[in-house]
Amino acid sequence: MKVGLFIPCYINQLYPQVGIATVEVLEKLNVEIVYPTGQTCCGQPMANSGYENESVGACNNFVQNFKEFDYIVTPSGSCAYHVKKHYNILEQTPEVVKVRDNVYELCDFIVNVLKIKDLGASFPAKVGVHKSCHGLRGLRLGSCSEVVGPYFSSIDDLLKEVKGVELMELKRKDECCGFGGTFAVTEEAVSVKMGKDKIQDHLDSGVEVITATDTSCLMHLEGLVNRNKQPLKILHVAEILNSQL
Amino acid sequence: MSHSKLASIFNKDEKKVDWHDKALWFVRHKRDLSVHQVKGWESLRDLGHGIKAHMLSNLDSYLQEFEKNAQANGVEVHWAANGEEHNQIVHKILKENNAKKIVKSKSMLTEECHLNPYLEADGMEVIDTDLGERIVQLAKEPPSHIVLPAIHKNKHEVDELFQEHLGTEPCDGDPQYLTHEARKHLREKFITADAAITGVNFAIAETGGFVVCTNEGNADMGAHLAPVHIACMGVEKIIPKQEHLGVFLRLLARSATGQPITTYSSHFRKPKDGRKMHIVIVDNGRSEQLSRPDFRASLHCIRCGACMNTCPIYRRSGGHSYDATIPGPIGSILSPGKDLTKHSSLPFASTLCGSCSNVCPVKIDIHSQLYKWRQIITKETPQPFVKKASMKMMGTMFSKPSQFERVGKLARWSLRTLPKSVINAKPNTWGKERDLPKGPKQSFDEWYAEKRKQE
Numbered sequence: 284m285k286v287g288l289f290i291p292c293y294i295n296q297l298y299p300q301v302g303i304a305t306v307e308v309l310e311k312l313n314v315e316i317v318y319p320t321g322q323t324c325c326g327q328p329m330a331n332s333g334y335e336n337e338s339v340g341a342c343n344n345f346v347q348n349f350k351e352f353d354y355i356v357t358p359s360g361s362c363a364y365h366v367k368k369h370y371n372i373l374e375q376t377p378e379v380v381k382v383r384d385n386v387y388e389l390c391d392f393i394v395n396v397l398k399i400k401d402l403g404a405s406f407p408a409k410v411g412v413h414k415s416c417h418g419l420r421g422l423r424l425g426s427c428s429e430v431v432g433p434y435f436s437s438i439d440d441l442l443k444e445v446k447g448v449e450l451m452e453l454k455r456k457d458e459c460c461g462f463g464g465t466f467a468v469t470e471e472a473v474s475v476k477m478g479k480d481k482i483q484d485h486l487d488s489g490v491e492v493i494t495a496t497d498t499s500c501l502m503h504l505e506g507l508v509n510r511n512k513q514p515l516k517i518l519h520v521a522e523i524l525n526s527q528l
Numbered sequence: 529m530s531h532s533k534l535a536s537i538f539n540k541d542e543k544k545v546d547w548h549d550k551a552l553w554f555v556r557h558k559r560d561l562s563v564h565q566v567k568g569w570e571s572l573r574d575l576g577h578g579i580k581a582h583m584l585s586n587l588d589s590y591l592q593e594f595e596k597n598a599q600a601n602g603v604e605v606h607w608a609a610n611g612e613e614h615n616q617i618v619h620k621i622l623k624e625n626n627a628k629k630i631v632k633s634k635s636m637l638t639e640e641c642h643l644n645p646y647l648e649a650d651g652m653e654v655i656d657t658d659l660g661e662r663i664v665q666l667a668k669e670p671p672s673h674i675v676l677p678a679i680h681k682n683k684h685e686v687d688e689l690f691q692e693h694l695g696t697e698p699c700d701g702d703p704q705y706l707t708h709e710a711r712k713h714l715r716e717k718f719i720t721a722d723a724a725i726t727g728v729n730f731a732i733a734e735t736g737g738f739v740v741c742t743n744e745g746n747a748d749m750g751a752h753l754a755p756v757h758i759a760c761m762g763v764e765k766i767i768p769k770q771e772h773l774g775v776f777l778r779l780l781a782r783s784a785t786g787q788p789i790t791t792y793s794s795h796f797r798k799p800k801d802g803r804k805m806h807i808v809i810v811d812n813g814r815s816e817q818l819s820r821p822d823f824r825a826s827l828h829c830i831r832c833g834a835c836m837n838t839c840p841i842y843r844r845s846g847g848h849s850y851d852a853t854i855p856g857p858i859g860s861i862l863s864p865g866k867d868l869t870k871h872s873s874l875p876f877a878s879t880l881c882g883s884c885s886n887v888c889p890v891k892i893d894i895h896s897q898l899y900k901w902r903q904i905i906t907k908e909t910p911q912p913f914v915k916k917a918s919m920k921m922m923g924t925m926f927s928k929p930s931q932f933e934r935v936g937k938l939a940r941w942s943l944r945t946l947p948k949s950v951i952n953a954k955p956n957t958w959g960k961e962r963d964l965p966k967g968p969k970q971s972f973d974e975w976y977a978e979k980r981k982q983e
Contacts, residue, residue, distance in 0.1 A: 290972050292926065292932065292936075294972065295936065295971050295972040295973055296936040296939060296940055296967075296968075296971050296972075297940070297943075297965045297967065297968065298965065298968075299968055299970060299971055299972040299974075299975055300968075302972035302975070302976075303972065303975060306976075318976050320929070320973065320976070320977070321929045322929070323925075323926045323927070323928075323929055323932045324926040324932070326926065328922060329919050329922055329923050329926075330899075331880065331899070331902070332902070332906075332915070332919060333875075333876070333902035333903055333905055333906035334906055334916075334919040334920075334923065335903050337919045337920055337922070337923030338923060338926075339923075339927075340923055340924065340926065340927025340928075341923065341926035341927050343927065344926065344927050344929070369899075416879065416880070416881035416882055416883075417880075417882075420881065420882035420883065420885075420886060421882060427883075427886050428560060429560070429838065429883060429886035429887045430570065430886055431563055431564055431566070431569040431570055432570065455553070458840055458883075459840045459879050459881035459883065461840065461879060462879065463878070463879025463880065463881075464879075466876070466878070466879050467958060468957045468958055469532055469876060470531070470532045470535060470841070470876070470877060471532070471536070471957045471958075471960060471961075472532070472535055472536035472538075472539040473532075473535050473536075473539065473841050473844050473845050473877075474879075475960075475961045475962065476539055476542070476545060476844050477840050477841075477844060477879075478962075480549070480844075502965060503962065505963075505965070506958070506962030506963045506964065506965075507961065507962050509963040510961060510962055510963045
């Protein structure tokens with residue numbers, strides 16, 4: 284099994300600890316990973332802003348870096364979703380189709396490909412899960428509150444097995460946090476309000492640590508928590524899964 | 529003004545935003561409780577989607593079938609290519625019947641065509657009889673929601689409005705008193721009306737009949753009392769068969785308010801003896817939307833408003849921030865088809881969270897269509913130079929790994945070294961209310977290279 288690791292651009296530069304935790308978690312599971320060093324970004328920032336054409340170079344670079352692998356694993360539901368959903372702007376060569384088929388968000392990969400739930404981690408804290416939208420409603424990494432059907436969630440599956448983790452129930456279990464890429468800046472007022480409301484829901488639910496599959500949402504929430512000096516810790520799910528506290 | 533500007537004005541009053549958000553979330557929550565009790569809800573959505581898709585693919589023949597059957601029932605059928613023609617037709621019918629006083633039950637189509645000012649210009653009195661519609665009409669405002677037109681107003685605002693226009697006593701926003709007074713006021717209008725205008729929720733090709741759904745019974749009251757009934761419908765309101773009604777009536781009210789069915793589902797087929805019934809079928813840009821493969825499914829819409837209630841942006845920016853007849857997610861995919869430049873900010877008033885597509889009873893892929901409109905808007909409407917240039921620069925940087933590394937290094941250094949006052953100063957909009965992460969010394973790339981060396 285050849286597994287390529289994709290570390291999204293903003294994690295690479297701003298949150299390397301999330302990438303490191305991802306590597307360590309996968310190594311603990313005896314997954315042999317390769318990190319192609321020519322990788323940059325999936326192209327989403329341009330595409331979601333309406334400049335899909337400007338993202339073609341980034342998309343092609345992604346395909347070139349990952350075409351060899353049986354699986355592409357990334358600690359981001361949003362980036363994985365972008366590759367799957369929006370790489371239809373490239374010519375659908377066998378390489379492009381393969382890359383789109385084989386890209387997985389980290390929790391999805393562990394639960395549904397490796398079929399593992401207990402990673403032997405321990406993390407004694409009251410944890411609130413932020414269900415990032417692109418992973419949830421795009422990749423269907425869990426059941427959505429709007430849709431009628433049985434409950435499931437790959438991130439919850441993994442966190443439930445972490446010793447000491449107490450998963451806290453939120454009032455609005457899968458409302459968007461308001462990050463939304465360039466939306467965070469172009470619709471600043473609404474974006475900030477959504478983030479503040481999301482954080483309040485976690486605080487009201489007794490959460491000590493907010494976690495998610497996506498650092499992009501977390502960067503937005505962390506920005507607000509830090510500015511407003513609120514008693515919350517923000518960690519990517521890979522960091523919790525990699526903990527031995 | 530763009531959506532973001534209007535939204536930021538709305539957000540100046542945070543308490544009002546909280547109240548607006550909670551009021552609509554309450555409706556979304558009621559919808560959840562209701563649909564989660566329906567076994568086969570998702571299949572019902574599939575059916576609704578399928579019937580609408582089939583109807584749109586055969587729209588011409590179903591419209592003709594509907595016309596033929598409606599005419600056989602004694603209904604006069606009119607065709608309007610656009611809003612102007614629609615208004616002219618309605619006006620002509622009213623003139624022919626010497627109608628001066630008109631009662632209207634809720635119709636988003638007549639809003640879209642701006643019928644009221646057109647008729648008022650000729651001295652006609654048009655009274656919107658849905659309570660919420662009447663409230664916004666008195667306030668001289670457009671509806672802010674398609675099902676809950678006055679949801680942006682609280683009871684105290686309604687109290688003041690009624691004191692001013694209906695001469696009510698101050699009542700500290702007592703809803704019972706206010707609705708009672710509204711009822712008295714509207715009764716008089718119903719009794720003296722010369723004509724009634726209604727919308728149409730579903731028009732059945734097979735029978736030539738149509739259905740209007742209300743909770744207040746105002747459509748019936750108007751149509752049964754007045755000598756002339758004019759029903760206005762967009763071409764997409766057609767459904768092929770009577771038996772399909774069961775699917776849509778089950779979907780509509782649950783999605784809209786969480787009710788199993790609206791209080792009144794009124795079936796109209798033919799005029800009473802000595803009375804007249806007209807149907808005006810309106811295109812007004814719909815066939816153009818139908819011609820766009822990426823956006824034709826937007827015409828599936830049955831106007832339940834569920835996408836508005838669920839939309840975290842709509843709830844926190846208010847319907848008026850969309851500056852369009854139909855606000856919210858569905859409006860943001862319909863409006864650009866009518867005037868791309870005017871509505872160019874709407875498809876960007878979304879995080880693409882996808883909740884709208886999940887609640888939509890007829891499974892319109894709303895968030896995917898928002899994404900597609902974005903691609904068109906940046907090509908076909910003027911864009912700020914800074915946005916265009918920065919996207920080009922990012923595109924180039926991300927296609928060249930060495931450039932990405934250099935820019936990343938500089939960004940990390942800046943975030944680590946510069947004082948917060950500099951980092952968060954204008955034009956950094958992010959920094960107005962949010963911190964940025966502290967730039968780490970080592971990127972993941974650098975960590976990985978080091979690790980490889982050690983191995």
